[in-house]
Amino acid sequence: MLAYDSPTLSLPARTSVHLFRSTFGCEPQALIRAPGRVNLIGEHTDYNGLPVLPFAIAQSHYVAAAVGQGPCFELINADAQFPAKTIAADALPAFSAAGQWDNYFRAAVLGLRDAGFLTTEHLAGGMQIAVASDLPSGVGLSSSSALVVAFALAALSVHACRSVHPVPLAEILAEAEHYVGTRGGGMDQTVCLLGKKAHAIRINFFPLEAEPIPFCAGSQPVPRICLSDSGVRVEKSGTGLLRYNRRPLECRLALEVFRRRAASMPDRLPPLDSIRHWGDLVKPPIALSHKAVLEAAAAIFDHPSYSKSDLLRILGWGEGTWADFTESFPEPADGFKLHPRVRHVMEEGRRVEQAADALRAGDWPTMAKLIAASHESCRDLYEISCPEIERLIETGANAGATASRLTGAGFGGCVLHLVPADACGSFDNEMRRQLGRDLRLFEAVPSQGAAIL
Ligand code: NG1
Numbered sequence: 096m097l098a099y100d101s102p103t104l105s106l107p108a109r110t111s112v113h114l115f116r117s118t119f120g121c122e123p124q125a126l127i128r129a130p131g132r133v134n135l136i137g138e139h140t141d142y143n144g145l146p147v148l149p150f151a152i153a154q155s156h157y158v159a160a161a162v163g164q165g166p167c168f169e170l171i172n173a174d175a176q177f178p179a180k181t182i183a184a185d186a187l188p189a190f191s192a193a194g195q196w197d198n199y200f201r202a203a204v205l206g207l208r209d210a211g212f213l214t215t216e217h218l219a220g221g222m223q224i225a226v227a228s229d230l231p232s233g234v235g236l237s238s239s240s241a242l243v244v245a246f247a248l249a250a251l252s253v254h255a256c257r258s259v260h261p262v263p264l265a266e267i268l269a270e271a272e273h274y275v276g277t278r279g280g281g282m283d284q285t286v287c288l289l290g291k292k293a294h295a296i297r298i299n300f301f302p303l304e305a306e307p308i309p310f311c312a313g314s315q316p317v318p319r320i321c322l323s324d325s326g327v328r329v330e331k332s333g334t335g336l337l338r339y340n341r342r343p344l345e346c347r348l349a350l351e352v353f354r355r356r357a358a359s360m361p362d363r364l365p366p367l368d369s370i371r372h373w374g375d376l377v378k379p380p381i382a383l384s385h386k387a388v389l390e391a392a393a394a395i396f397d398h399p400s401y402s403k404s405d406l407l408r409i410l411g412w413g414e415g416t417w418a419d420f421t422e423s424f425p426e427p428a429d430g431f432k433l434h435p436r437v438r439h440v441m442e443e444g445r446r447v448e449q450a451a452d453a454l455r456a457g458d459w460p461t462m463a464k465l466i467a468a469s470h471e472s473c474r475d476l477y478e479i480s481c482p483e484i485e486r487l488i489e490t491g492a493n494a495g496a497t498a499s500r501l502t503g504a505g506f507g508g509c510v511l512h513l514v515p516a517d518a519c520g521s522f523d524n525e526m527r528r529q530l531g532r533d534l535r536l537f538e539a540v541p542s543q544g545a546a547i548l
Contacts, residue, residue: 144378281298400432
């Protein structure tokens with residue numbers, strides 16, 4: 096009990112415990128920390144089966160939890176913008192309106208139930224939960240996935256379930272987030288669970304593998320990683336859902352077209368029937384080079400964008416197949432942009448490999464070039480930047496950053512800047528001088544992953 100009051104716990108950790116006590120009148124049985132993340136490089140590659148290179152940060156959610164008083168889940172949050180929620184156990188699948196915070200709790204618990212880690216008896220026991228946080232939401236630091244991870248660890252912990260290895264748990268929780276509606280990949284949950292102090296985590300997908308890589312000093316000391324907040328908020332599970340889900344859909348449609356047309360290029364491409372993700376093309380047994388895939392894509396995609404009727408014709412699909420495959424996604428006015436999305440994804444996957452090597456070698460000039468190239472590709476090929484982000488990128492360069500890029504899903508959120516260690520103070524001052532005193536700047540320090548405290 097005393098440990099929960101320990102001054103060594105962070106302020107939000109202690110806040111979650113105090114809130115728990117004052118709300119439920121008893122002691123929590125578990126206290127969980129789940130951190131946010133910054134993605135150094137590898138944007139929108141995860142769901143395409145290509146690697147990413149994120150790290151967990153210090154800013155985290157804290158969840159104090161105990162078994163409930165019956166088949167009911169009571170959730171309270173120290174942040175007043177997230178109102179208290181009570182969910183009957185049999186109403187868990189009745190999700191609230193998009194963007195509501197209790198949906199992340201429902202997703203975590205249902206995901207664990209689907210995977211067989213929580214039983215009907217566990218659910219009948221309910222839970223009491225108090226949340227406090229110093230991880231801002233909607234800024235591209237993966238606050239929603241961290242919340243899912245925190246809830247899942249809390250549920251497993253208070254119900255004394257057998258421990259689940261973080262790799263399968265990350266896979267279960269990545270799948271569970273699909274309950275909330277986003278069709279993203281597994282980067283956020285994996286780095287939240289497997290983050291390591293002073294390391295970035297190179298993550299491969301399908302199968303999921305995580306390799307910690309230390310931040311090494313080379314000819315230059317390790318730069319500081321600074322974040323500036325564009326102030327543009329895009330709630331992926333709310334208003335941003337269509338914009339976000341369009342990209343994974345374009346990638347999947349592109350793969351269908353590529354696979355079909357590859358069959359007529361047997362001299363250049365092997366049979367691709369077993370391919371499920373773009374990353375499969377560069378892994379054994381196919382093991383094409385990124386360059387070969389990009390050259391084939393340039394030959395295959397003969398238009399900058401495709402209408403629905405173009406795709407129905409190319410793929411030989413009827414309306415029913417289209418509706419199933421796209422989940423009746425509305426046709427974008429500017430068409431499905433298959434080739435630019437493929438170029439981004441394949442080139443970005445290659446950049447992640449090069450960045451992992453640069454990190455290992457402490458080769459920060461190469462890292463800076465890769466980060467700048469990643470941003471250009473996110474802006475021009477994947478089209479996930481916005482004017483506010485571009486302003487931060489430009490100002491970052493003037494203020495002394497060696498490279499900057501958007502981090503996370505895009506359309507808003509934060510920009511990551513590599514700042515030489517000896518230029519920190521002047522960077523912050525210059526950014527605020529040019530963009531205003533209220534500009535939110537954070538330092539992103541590579542930190543340990545989620546834990547039961
Ligand atoms: P954020 O920035 O948390 O919205 C999303 C996806 C990631 C990844 C990135 C883009 C989820 C939970 N997160 O992250 O898997 O695809 O976009 O690289 O879907």
